[in-house]
Amino acid sequence: MEFDTQAWSVRPSQRRVDKLQALIRSLNGENQASARVLTSVLGQMESMATLIPLGRVNKRPFQVALQSRWDQSVQDWNFQIPLGTWFLKTTRAWLLPALFQGVPIVCPQPEKELFTDASLSGWGAHLDGQMVSGVWDSTQSSLHINLLELEAVSLALRAFRSSLEGRHVRIHTDNTTVASYVNKQGGTRSPSLSDKACLILTWCNSHCILLSAIYLKGSLNVLADSLSRGDKVVHSEWTLSHQSLDRLWLQIDKPVIDLFATRFSARLPLFVSPFPDPLAWKVNALEISWTNLTAYAFPPFCLLGRVLRRVDLEKPVLVLVAPLWPSQHWFPDLLRLAVRPPIPLAVKKGDLVQPRSGVPHENPRLLSLHAWILSEALCLRQGPLRLL
Incomplete structure (x- = not known):
């Protein structure tokens, strides 16, 4: 390799470039070549692919054409492969000096x-x-x-x-x-x-x-997912109406942080978005500290197990909206972490909607949504929770 410490770039040495180009030119006048020779051409291309812009993009046509003409599992290394127009077309770019400009020594951080x-x-x-x-x-x-x-x-x-x-x-x-x-x-x-x-x-x-x-996990790529579906229902993306939450805040202290929200679904002044958003307080609730946090969360149900593990580990005070589904694997942890009986949410049709489109859930009562107050703080605990 040749390093340019002023431009902070690296490129293949001229000796390697000359060797490959000489081999390609020598084959341009041939009617056929062995699989061994052509795989050598491919190997030299691959050895320089990361040192030149679009190295693999320019290698792919030759690689695909060679694979279509030689089956290593059936034919040996001395098998003769006819050359012709396909070879000229797929190697032409490798004869151009502009291909070997070099790349940054260290890839810059995404902007x-x-x-x-x-x-x-x-x-x-x-x-x-x-x-x-x-x-x-x-x-x-x-x-x-x-x-x-x-x-x-x-x-x-x-x-x-x-x-x-x-x-x-x-x-x-x-x-x-x-x-x-x-x-x-x-x-x-x-x-x-x-x-x-x-x-x-x-x-x-x-x-x-x-x-x-x-x-990026689909559960975190929520906004792009909803944009791709137009007005169709995204089954992991529901949010409670402000009216239904106002009824909840009359019974318990209102937090200020919504842990699982976008700018469309946020129900509190501060929200944590699953992706970068200039309006969000933080990004990705599962990657920030929950210690000493008092927050509200209505995560996709597939994340409930992970949410409960974070509560168990970092001991925040959390108002969690989750279904009363005793058969789920995470339900025993939910009972253990709850500091008071869950509050049933009288969710009517229109209280549970898609964040962007406002499309309501057909039958929200089937979800049996409850508000659970979770904390490991011993001063709040009055014995293990039992549901009647």
Whole structure:
């Protein structure tokens, strides 16, 4: 490798570049080559892929073409593979000096966090409090969900282009395949996904956008998820109306922090968002300290076990909205941590709604929602809780 300590970049040594280009040029005049020689070409490309911009993007066409012509499980290393137009097209970029510009020695920290999601009906994304969404046409909605997730990334990048140019952008997606295909600059299992990922990365490179991706659990990617579904119900996203909570605050002291909320679902002056939001007090309730905290929480039911473990460990005073479901694995912990009998919430239709659309739950009484006052503070405890 060659290091430029003024530009703080690194690139393959000229000797390695010359060796690969000489091998490619020597094969351009041949009618065929052994699998051993062609895999050597591929190996040299891969050895430099992380040292040049879009190294794997430019390697993928040759890799895919070689795999379609040689099956290692059936044919040996001396198997002769015909060369021709396919070889010229897939290696042409590796003969251009501009390909070997080099990359930063240390990857810069992300400057923008872009959250995306797709459903079979549409897509959504948000960045710095700005939101964008759309619906698929009949042709798009028939595509595989992984391809729709990548298309959502592409549309979001174009929608926010003016805010993203010249920056390191990190995509937050609840699809592990999308994160992998972006970070690895394509892949070999799905040609359509690989092609789409490479098109996205090429577009980003042309707009001076450095792109990376990280997996975000669907339970935390709530706003992008709701944006992608339009006015459809998101089963993990319900919030209580202000009227129903006002009835609760008449019986107990009102906290000031809503631990699991977005700007649309927050019911208290301060809220903790699952994603960066300039209006939020903190980000990701499961990653901040709950010690000495007095708060309200109405988390997705799938998170109740984790919420109770945090209460047990850090001993906050928490007003938790949760169903009275004795058969659930987390219910014994809920009883143990409660300092008084739960308060039934007389939730009528219209009191439990989707945060953005306002779509009401069809039958909220089925959930048997109660307000539980949780604390490990011994001064508040009057013996173990028993339900009559």
